[in-house]
Amino acid sequence: MKKFINVALMALTVAICFSSCLKDVGKKHYKIYTPIIETTSSLRAKVKSAAGIDVANAGKLFVIGNYVFLNEKEKGIHVIDNTNPANPINKAFITIPGNTDLWVSNNILYANCYTDFLAIDVTDINNITTTKVIEDIFIDVRFINGYATSQGSVITGWTVRDTSMEIEIAEGQGIWSNGKYITNNWSGGVWLSGLPTPTSNPGGGSQASSTGKAGSMSRFTVVNNHLYAVSNSTLNAIDISNATQPTIASKVSIGWNIETIYPFKDKLFIGSQTGMFVYGLSNPTQPTYISSFSHARLCDPVIADDDYAYITLHAGTFCQGTQNELDVVKISDLSNPTLVKQISLTKPQGLSKDGNILFVCDDNAGIRVFDATNPENPILLQTIPLNAAYDIICNNGIAMVSAKDGLHQYNYSNTNNIIRLSSFLFAH
Amino acid sequence: MLLILGALNGYSQTKKSKPVFTSINSVGSVWGSSQNVIVFQTINGVSYKDWSVGFGLAFDSYGSQSTPIFIDVRKGIAKNSNIFIYADAGVNIPWRTTNFPKKYSWNNEDAFKLNTTFYGEAGLGLKKQIANKTYFVASLGYSYKHFSYVEQNVYSWGVGGVNGKTDYAFDYYYKRLALRLGIQF
Numbered sequence: 001m002k003k004f005i006n007v008a009l010m011a012l013t014v015a016i017c018f019s020s021c022l023k024d025v026g027k028k029h030y031k032i033y034t035p036i037i038e039t040t041s042s043l044r045a046k047v048k049s050a051a052g053i054d055v056a057n058a059g060k061l062f063v064i065g066n067y068v069f070l071n072e073k074e075k076g077i078h079v080i081d082n083t084n085p086a087n088p089i090n091k092a093f094i095t096i097p098g099n100t101d102l103w104v105s106n107n108i109l110y111a112n113c114y115t116d117f118l119a120i121d122v123t124d125i126n127n128i129t130t131t132k133v134i135e136d137i138f139i140d141v142r143f144i145n146g147y148a149t150s151q152g153s154v155i156t157g158w159t160v161r162d163t164s165m166e167i168e169i170a171e172g173q174g175i176w177s178n179g180k181y182i183t184n185n186w187s188g189g190v191w192l193s194g195l196p197t198p199t200s201n202p203g204g205g206s207q208a209s210s211t212g213k214a215g216s217m218s219r220f221t222v223v224n225n226h227l228y229a230v231s232n233s234t235l236n237a238i239d240i241s242n243a244t245q246p247t248i249a250s251k252v253s254i255g256w257n258i259e260t261i262y263p264f265k266d267k268l269f270i271g272s273q274t275g276m277f278v279y280g281l282s283n284p285t286q287p288t289y290i291s292s293f294s295h296a297r298l299c300d301p302v303i304a305d306d307d308y309a310y311i312t313l314h315a316g317t318f319c320q321g322t323q324n325e326l327d328v329v330k331i332s333d334l335s336n337p338t339l340v341k342q343i344s345l346t347k348p349q350g351l352s353k354d355g356n357i358l359f360v361c362d363d364n365a366g367i368r369v370f371d372a373t374n375p376e377n378p379i380l381l382q383t384i385p386l387n388a389a390y391d392i393i394c395n396n397g398i399a400m401v402s403a404k405d406g407l408h409q410y411n412y413s414n415t416n417n418i419i420r421l422s423s424f425l426f427a428h
Numbered sequence: 429m430l431l432i433l434g435a436l437n438g439y440s441q442t443k444k445s446k447p448v449f450t451s452i453n454s455v456g457s458v459w460g461s462s463q464n465v466i467v468f469q470t471i472n473g474v475s476y477k478d479w480s481v482g483f484g485l486a487f488d489s490y491g492s493q494s495t496p497i498f499i500d501v502r503k504g505i506a507k508n509s510n511i512f513i514y515a516d517a518g519v520n521i522p523w524r525t526t527n528f529p530k531k532y533s534w535n536n537e538d539a540f541k542l543n544t545t546f547y548g549e550a551g552l553g554l555k556k557q558i559a560n561k562t563y564f565v566a567s568l569g570y571s572y573k574h575f576s577y578v579e580q581n582v583y584s585w586g587v588g589g590v591n592g593k594t595d596y597a598f599d600y601y602y603k604r605l606a607l608r609l610g611i612q613f
Contacts, residue, residue, distance in 0.1 A: 029597035030597070031594055
C-alpha cells in the first residue's frame with residue numbers, strides 16, 4: 001500500500017510539474033525585402049557598348065541582316081555576328097539596365113530601360129549614341145510587389161534580411177482548423193494570383209519586317225513607320241519616321257497582364273494572360289480595338305498568318321491554370337475569332353512559322369515541329385531535343401532558338417533532315 | 429490514471445539471466461496545449477536484467493501526421509520492482525499529406541519542403557505480468573515533437589524578392605503529456 005501511494009504521488013507530481021511545460025510554440029521565419037531605388041537618369045547614364053561578354057540569362061531574340069541581338073534579361077543586349085550560322089561570334093555587349101525588349105531598324109536600336117524608351121544609334125557598335133529618350137512610357141515598372149515609386153525612379157533590386165516571429169498555435173488561429181493544419185498560403189495578405197512584372201513575361205510571335213525579325217516573345221513590333229510597344233496594360237504607338245528622334249503618338253489602355261504583340265497585315269495581335277486582342281491600324285497613330293479571343297488565365301505568345309492565329313498557352317510562374325497547349329484560332333472573320341484546334345503540349349512558349357512549318361518551343365520537351373498545311377489540324381512531324389527552349393525565329397531556312405543553355409541554330413530547309421548548325425553556349 | 433497504477437501494485441518483475449528479444453506495442457493518448465490525439469507505437473529490442481533497449485516506431489498525428497523513429501532505453505528502478513523509467517530519442521519524419529503538397533497544382537512549382545527533426549520522450553511506467561513472458565505496460569511521460577517545413581514560392585505583396593516570391597519556414601515545437609498502455613512480450 002505504501003509503495004502504491006509513493007508511486008501514485010510520484011506520477012501525480014510528474015504530471016503537475018510537466019503540465020506547465022505543455023505549451024506548444026510556433027515560429028515563422030521569413031525574409032524582409034527592402035527595395036533598392038535608383039533614378040532612371042542614373043540608370044540611363046550606364047548605357048554603353050563594350051566587348052562581348054558571356055551570356056548568362058538569355059531573353060528575347062531579334063535578327064537583322066547578319067546580326068542577332070540577344071537580350072540579357074534586365075542587363076542589356078548581346079550583339080552576335082551570325083554571318084556564318086555555324087560559327088556565331090560574340091561581337092559586343094550593350095549595357096542597358098532593366099532591358100527586356102528591343103527592335104532594330106535603320107541602324108537604330110530601340111530598347112526599354114526600365115520605364116524609359118531609348119533610341120540608340122548602333123551604326124558603330126563600338127561607339128553607340130543615345131539619340132532620344134522617351135521617359136516614363138512603361139510606367140508599370142514602377143509598381144512592383146506593392147511598392148510604387150515616383151516618376152523618375154525605379155526599384156532595381158532588393159536588400160534581404162532574415163527575421164523570425166512567434167506564432168500562436170491554437171484552434172482557429174491561422175494554421176489550425178478543427179485540429180487540422182491548413183495552409184498558410186492565403187493568410188496575412190499573401191496571395192497567389194499573378195503579379196504585374198516589368199520583365200521576363202513571355203509573349204509574342206516571330207515577326208517579319210523589312211528591317212528585321214523579332215522572336216515570338218517580343219513586346220515591340222514595327223509596322224511601317226510606327227513602333228508599337230506594349231507594357232503590362234498599355235499599347236504605346238511611337239512614331240519612328242525620324243529614326244533617331246522617335247515621338248510618342250498615342251497610348252491606349254488595353255487591359256491587364258499584356259504580354260506580347262504581333263503584327264498581322266494592318267492589324268496587331270496582342271497576347272495577354274486572359275486572351276488575345278485584335279487592334280486595327282487604319283489610323284497608325286491610334287490603334288483601335290476590333291475583337292478578342294478569351295482563354296483561361298495563362299501565359300501566351302501569339303503569331304498569325306492568313307486566316308489563322310497560333311497561340312501557345314502555358315501554366316506556371318505568374319500564370320495560373322494548368323493548361324499547356326497550342327491553340328489554333330480562325331481569324332478569317334476578325335470580329336469573331338474562333339478556336340478550331342487545341343493540342344496538348346508540355347509547357348509551350350515561343351513559336352514561329354515559315355510557310356506550312358510551325359515551330360513551337362516546348363520547354364524541356366524540346367522543339368516541336370508541326371506540318372500546318374491544314375492549319376486546323378497541325379501534324380507533329382518531329383520533336384528536336386533541347387532543354388528549356390524559350391524563343392525561336394525562323395529566317396530563310398535557319399531556325400534560331402534561345403534556350404536556357406544557349407543560342408542554337410538549325411537548318412530546316414529539309415524538314416525531314418533538320419540539322420543543328422551551331423550551339424552558342426552560355427556561361428552558367 | 430491513479431486507479432490503473434494502484435491495480436498494478438505488488439507484482440514483481442521476472443529476472444532475466446541473458447538478453448532476450450522484447451517487443452512493446454502500445455496505444456496511447458498525448459495531450460498538449462493545441463490538441464489531444466491517439467497515438468500508436470511499437471518498440472522492438474532486447475532486455476537484460478533491469479534494462480531494455482530497442483528501436484521504436486510510432487504513428488503520431490499531433491499537429492501533423494508523422495512517424496517518429498527512435499531509440500528507447502528502459503530501466504527498472506528498485507530491486508524486483510515493476511516500476512521503470514524510460515527515455516526515447518530520435519527523429520520525427522513528417523508525412524506528406526494533402527496539406528503539404530510537393531508541387532502547387534496551379535503552376536507546378538515547388539510547394540512544401542518537409543524537414544526531418546527531433547523527437548524525444550521520457551517518463552516512468554509500470555508493468556504487470558499477465559501471462560508467461562507477457563506483461564501489461566503503462567507509462568506516463570513528457571513527449572516532445574518538432575515539426576518543421578518550408579513553404580516555398582509564395583507570392584506576396586510588399587515582400588519583394590525575385591518576382592515577388594518568397595519562402596516561409598515554420599518550426600512547431602510540440603510539448604505533450606503522453607499516456608501509453610500496451611503489451612510487452
